[in-house]
Amino acid sequence: MSPAGPAPNGPGHLLQRRNGTSPVKKIAALALLLLSVSGCAAQPTPDTGTQAAASLPARPSASRSIGIAEDGSHNATDVMFLQMMAAQYAPADKLLELAASHSTNEQVKQLAAAIKVTQADEYKQVQAWLTGWGKPLAPDSNPALHAEHGGLPATGQKEIDALAQAAPADFDREFLNLLLGHQHQAVEYARMELTSGVQPQVLEFATRIDSTRSGEIPMMLKLVG
């Protein structure tokens, strides 16, 4: 069931356990019941008393009201988070590739190159999870479903073509503003996952998405300003 993904830090690093109590178990059962109504493949979680600790890097921790699935099972949020991330990677990769050929600022090029190679590995992991669970890579096409979680990426072929045609003096600013939009979205997706996802490895992945994007954004803002 567990995808072959890197999990150097288990969920124990992310979340502290707390002894479960009976009311909490009832809540978890209710949550799982509702989740199963939503059509996802959530399975009962053996442990019901977990809560997020304030150990998320440099950010107020998400307030969780649902336990961690220590058996590695996933819920609808885990799936939606990964699908929304999957929708970002291809357009982001095209933007990042343009930076390599069009930017004249070495700092921009270097940051873009590092983001490009790390996101390529992330995408492989995301694909491995979703295909392992028998889920489509594409998110639900209803945009309203995602609007409250940052929206789906707005960078289509038209925007990528426009960036490729940008005047050299405008390229870096256009590129950085497009990528900033992407990375802010990823932070919002990760926050959604950290609030209501249950799969331990995906939660750990969301923590990394949150912290890397939150580190990239200040660098990009300094370059765009």
Next chain:
Amino acid sequence: MRKSVTLTILSTVAVVASLLVNVPAASAHGYISSPPSRQAQCASGTVPNCGDIVWEPQSVEAPKGSMLCNGGGSRFAELNDDSKPWVATSVGTSVTFNWVLTARHRTSTWEYFVGSTRVAVVNDNGATPGATVSHTVSLAGYSGRIKVLARWNVYDTANAFYSCVDLTVGGGGNPSPSPSASPSRSASPSPSASPSRSTAPSPSSSPTGATTWTPGTAYAVGAVVTYNGVSYRCLQAHTALVGWEPPTTPALWQKI
């Protein structure tokens, strides 16, 4: 105890309900990135002690019509504080404001104010904006330091997004795209040219002479670090970030 349990139940139901119900689209988000708005200066670390805005500069959303930098809401009041060390960008008699958008929603108008005077308005008539948005605004008649309030009025909600930009008008042209960056175009990136803040812990030496992997440090290809006692060689020049630890980024670091 009972109260907190009830709240937990409610929030659990709310979370689950949000997965089931098609909520109305409402979360357009955006802010001005250049010249750097107040929330951009908070998010970039240029101005410290900004509170939660550092995590979501795109979220200064409040009912339309406010003249405050935070839109008059209960959050992000730091943005209204004129005594904070906001950096004013030097501009000529016109300036181009560039927006980062994380969601594109139908737009009524974009408005720009200096004091109580609306110096520019762009009417999108309900159109969906592009993936990025730029407006060039004339500041003729102004000189010296000013604060521009920008309002992005969403077409199909009662809300707007707010950004304040501090400027010094006159005595120069438009801001250069990268004011202080003088990138070395030919030389390979040097590890010491890190733009990061100066508080990075000093790397400790390891028996092999490699340094401990440290976020905020710029690493060149071939640099060797240790992480949890294991040595890695840098494959791709980059500035290290939390979340880019060597064991989880095989594209950046090769175990040696």
